[in-house]
Amino acid sequence: MKGCQKIIGLTGSIGMGKSTVAGMLREAGVPVFDADATVRALQGPGGALLPAIEAAFPGTTGPDGVDRGKLGAAVFGKPEALARLEAIVHPAVAAAREQFLAQHCDSPMVVFDIPLLFERTGRGGMDAVVVVSAPAPVQKARVMARPGMSEARFADILAAQMPDAEKRARADYVLDTGTSIEETREALAKVLERINHLDGNAA
Ligand SMILES: CC(C)(COP(=O)(O)OP(=O)(O)OC[C@H]1O[C@@H](n2cnc3c(N)ncnc32)[C@H](O)[C@@H]1O)[C@@H](O)C(=O)NCCC(=O)NCCS
Numbered sequence: 001m002k003g004c005q006k007i008i009g010l011t012g013s014i015g016m017g018k019s020t021v022a023g024m025l026r027e028a029g030v031p032v033f034d035a036d037a038t039v040r041a042l043q044g045p046g047g048a049l050l051p052a053i054e055a056a057f058p059g060t061t062g063p064d065g066v067d068r069g070k071l072g073a074a075v076f077g078k079p080e081a082l083a084r085l086e087a088i089v090h091p092a093v094a095a096a097r098e099q100f101l102a103q104h105c106d107s108p109m110v111v112f113d114i115p116l117l118f119e120r121t122g123r124g125g126m127d128a129v130v131v132v133s134a135p136a137p138v139q140k141a142r143v144m145a146r147p148g149m150s151e152a153r154f155a156d157i158l159a160a161q162m163p164d165a166e167k168r169a170r171a172d173y174v175l176d177t178g179t180s181i182e183e184t185r186e187a188l189a190k191v192l193e194r195i196n197h198l199d200g201n202a203a
């Protein structure tokens, strides 16, 4: 993953604010690779992964693509099933990420927004990793407000992710999103300033 620019990883557990911070980065003109959006495109209507997913999890796809509620019920809380789904999805996401990098080679900085950066992707080739984090009760309140969420689904997803404390410990920069959006925006600007002063490119 040798790049021509600084590569920043953005990660964090469910509901910690990755997408919100990724939006702020896009507004600032930084190209952001969105792993979740890539998954959704590959699983959407006519998506390249539909045949493989239907074969592995019969009844979870249709003309509108993957039924995310059904597929989620088939894999969250079932580590073996989740691993089978990941084996179908992750290689395609990795290929899309490489393509993104090549497309944005002339940009001084790119961001990889990857929920499972520490768990699966690894930080190889990245110059810095930013972890978004908020107190557990804030995280829970955000997630429980989402349609289709239940205590059990939330617990299953949390169990499939590295604990927040461990992510924080591995981060180069921790961005607190338990504050106001404006405070997070200001903290992000400071982090970007520090990253801009880092020497050299990805190894
Ligand atoms: C099972 C699916 C269809 C459920 O979709 P749904 O829209 O209900 O949930 P969504 O994708 O928004 O995820 C909800 C939360 O679960 C987390 N999550 C998703 N996949 C995983 C996983 N493999 N391991 C741990 N957490 C996961 C997300 O980061 C997010 O915090 C979908 O999550 C999926 O296809 N997951 C497998 C692909 C994957 O690993 N994606 C995440 C990183 S690329």
Ligand SMILES: Nc1ncnc2c1ncn2[C@@H]1O[C@H](COP(=O)(O)OP(=O)(O)OP(=O)(O)O)[C@@H](O)[C@H]1O
Pocket (backbone or CB within 6 Å): 012, 013, 014, 015, 016, 017, 018, 019, 020, 021, 036, 115, 142, 176, 177, 178, 179, 180, 181, 182, 184
């Ligand atoms: N200071 C803040 N920074 C970021 N998000 C905030 C902040 N305050 C409130 N929020 C809200 O918290 C929610 C965070 O959700 P977001 O979709 O960004 O998280 P995520 O980490 O991408 O979640 P998931 O992993 O589940 O996809 C949003 O509704 C956002 O408006």
